[in-house]
Amino acid sequence: MSTPRPRKLLLRTLRAQLAYAGLVLVAGTFLFYYVLRQLYYTDVDEALVLRREEVVKKLPLVPAPADLALWMRLDRDLEIRPLGAERAAPERIIGELRYDSLAHEMEPYRTLLTTVAYQGQPYRLVLRSSLVEDEDLLAAIGLAQAGLLVVLLGGLVLVQQRVARRLWRPFYVTLAQLRRFRLDQRTPVALAVSLVQEFGELNEALTELLSKHRRIFLSQKEFTENAAHEMQTPLAVQHTKLELLAQSPDLTEAQARHLDALVAVTQRLARLNRSLLLLARLENHQFAADEAVALRPVVESIADQLAEQAEAAGLRVELALTAPGEVRANQALLEILVSNLLSNAIRHNVAGGTIRVRLTDAELLVENTGRPVALPVGQEFARFRKDALSAPGGVGLGLAIERQVCDTCGLGLAYAFFAPNWHRFTVQLG
Amino acid sequence: MAASFVKPSVGKHTKPPLAADPRKKAPCRASNNPGTGGNSAAAVSSPVGRVLRAYSELTAYTCWANPALPPMKVLIVEDEPELAASLVSYLQGEQYRCEVAATFAVAEEKMLLNDYDCILLDLTLPGGDGLELLRQLQARHQADGVIITSSRNALDDRITGLQLGADDYLPKPFHLSELSARIAALVRRRHFNGSNVVLAGPLAVDLLARTVRVAGQPLPLTRSEFDLLVLLLANQRRVVMKSTIAEHLSGDLAEHFDSFEPVYTHVKNLKRKLAEAGAGDCIRTVYGLGYRFELPAA
Missing domain, CATH: 1.10.10.10 (Winged helix-like DNA-binding domain superfamily/Winged helix DNA-binding domain)
Incomplete structure (x- = not known):
C-alpha cells in the first residue's frame, strides 16, 4: 500500500467536512422520503375512507344495477360488483401496482377493498387512489436538500478560507523562515510572536531548537579550526626539525635514508590532515558555492600542470573542451575537484594508457584506462577504501572529497566502468 | 620533460x-x-x-x-616554541637577525618599537588574533613585509590576510627552504x-x-x-x-x-x-x- 499523498491542512479538514455533509445529504434524503411518504399514505388512506363513506351514501341513488357500470366508466378509480360466491371480507387498504391505460405503464396505487350492500345484495367495492405524485415528491425533496447542502458547503468553504487562512498565517510565516534558515547564517533566527497559543509555543520551541543547532554548528566549526591548528603545528614542528636534521654536515647515508622516509611520512600526514579538514569543512557547509565559474580554464590550467606527471607515466592525454562549461559553484572547490579527477586518472592508469577529458555545457567527462576491474558499486566514494584498486601513496580520501565538492556545488557525480579497462567519472553541470 | x-x-x-x-x-x-x-x-x-x-x-x-650589508631583521610571531626555534635556527644560517614573539602582546609591542624587514605572522596566538596585528600594521602602512604562516587554512583567512596587505600566505606545515625563498623574494622586492x-x-x-x-x-x-x-x-x-x-x-x-x-x-x-x-x-x-x-x- 502506498502512502497517501500529503495535502494541505485546510484541504484535509474541508474534505472531512464534505464527506460528512454528503452522508447527511444521502441519509437525510431517504429519511425525509420515508417519513413524508408515511404521512402522505395516511392522508391518502383517510381520503379513501371518506370516499367510501360518500359512495355508500350515494349508492342508494343508483336506480338499477346496470347503472353501476356507467358510474364505473365515469370514475376509473371506482369498482363495484356483486360479491358472488366470495366471502365477505373486512375492509382493508393495500398498496398495489396497476397498468395505467393513459400513461401506458405500471403505476403505484393505494386501494381500499370493502363490502357494501346495494338493493339488499352484498357488493364488493374497490376504491383506488393514484400515487404518481410520489416520485415527483422524492425528486423535489432531493433537490431541495441538495440546494440546501450546496449553500451550506459553499458558506463553509468561504468561512474556512477566510478564517482559517488568517488563523494559519503565522504558521506559514514560520515555515517560510525555516525554509530560509541556514546554519551558517550570521544572525540567529527570530520567529514572530503569535497570538495563537499553539503557534506561539511552536515558535518558542523552534527558536530554541534552531539556536541549539547553531551553537552545535558553531562549536563544530570551531573544532575544525582548532583541530587544524592543533595538528598542523606539531606537523610543522616535525617537518622543520627533519629539514634542520638534513642540514647536519656529517649525515651518513643510512641516516639520510631514515630521514627521507620520515619526511615522506610527515608529508603524507600533513596531506591526510588537510584532506580531512577539507572534508569536515565541506560537510559543515563552510563554503559558499554561488560564484560563476567557467570550467574550461580550470581544466586547461590543471591539465597543463599535470602534463609533466602524465608524460612521466607515459600517458596520452586527449582534451576535448568544446564548451566553456559555466557553472555556479566555488572556484577553489572546482579546482580541487578537477585536480583530484585528473590526478586520479594519472595515478590509477596503466603504462602507455590514455586519459580523455571532455567538457560540454552539460557535463565534464574524465575517462582513463586502468585496471580491468570496476570500482565496487556503491563504494566508489567511500573513505579510506582499502582494496586491490587503491593506489599506493593516496590517502584514500580523494573520491570522498570529489563527492562532497559536487554535493556542495550542486553538481552530479557518477562513475562507470567499460570493458576492458576504461573508468569514467562524469560531473553533471547544473 | x-x-x-x-x-x-x-x-x-x-x-x-x-x-x-x-x-x-x-x-x-x-x-x-x-x-x-x-x-x-x-x-x-x-x-x-x-x-x-x-x-x-x-x-x-x-x-x-654579504658582509657589506647589515643583516635583515625578521620578526617571528609564533607561539609554538619548537617551531620558532627551527625558524630561528634555519634563518640565522642565512644571516638574518631573528626575533621571536610568542604572544599577541609581545608581538604588538615589538612591531611598535622596531621596524622589521619581514614579519612571519601566525594567526592563532595566545592573547589575540593575528589578523588584528595585521590590521594595525596596515594602519601604519607596514603590512607589505608580512608573510602569514598559519595552520588556519580557511579560505576567508587567506583572502582577508592578503586583502589586509600581507605579502604572502604559507600554510603550515611548510618547508623551511620554501619559506626562506619567499622571505628572500619579499626582502628583495622591498629593499632593492x-x-x-x-x-x-x-x-x-x-x-x-x-x-x-x-x-x-x-x-x-x-x-x-x-x-x-x-x-x-x-x-x-x-x-x-x-x-x-x-x-x-x-x-x-x-x-x-x-x-x-x-x-x-x-x-x-x-x-x-x-x-x-x-x-x-x-x-x-x-x-x-x-x-x-x-x-x-x-
Missing part, C-alpha cells in the same frame, strides 16, 4: 584560486638572495654598486652572506627596488626577465629548471628536500603524487646544462634526500 608542462610554482604553494594566485604571487616568485643580488643590480648604475658587485664576484658565496639579478659565482640570474647567464653567456633554461635554480640559489649550501622541490615546481598538485620522477629529471637536466656552460658541478645529490647548491671551490 618540456617546460610548458610546468606551471610557476612559488605562488602555487598556497592553496586556492588558481586564477588569482599567479597574479598575486607574481612579484614574489623572484626569490633569491636579497643581499648581493639586489645590490649588484643597483650596481649597474652607481659606482658604489659596481664596487660591491666586483666584491661579490670575488667571494665564492654571494647570497645574503628594480634590482633583480642574483649573482653566484659565474652565474647571473635575472629574476624578472627570467634569464640566466654563465660567465656572460646566456644559458637557456626551461621554466621548471629556472624555478628550480632560483629555489636552490635561495638556499645555498643547504639541503633542499626533493619534496620541497616537487611542491615548489607544481604546487598543491604535487600532493597527489609520490613519484619524484619529474624532480629527478629537472635536476639532471639543470646539472647537465650548468656543467656544459662551464659553471661546474654545483648541484650535489645528498643521499637521495635532496639537493644542495654549492659552488665548487675555485
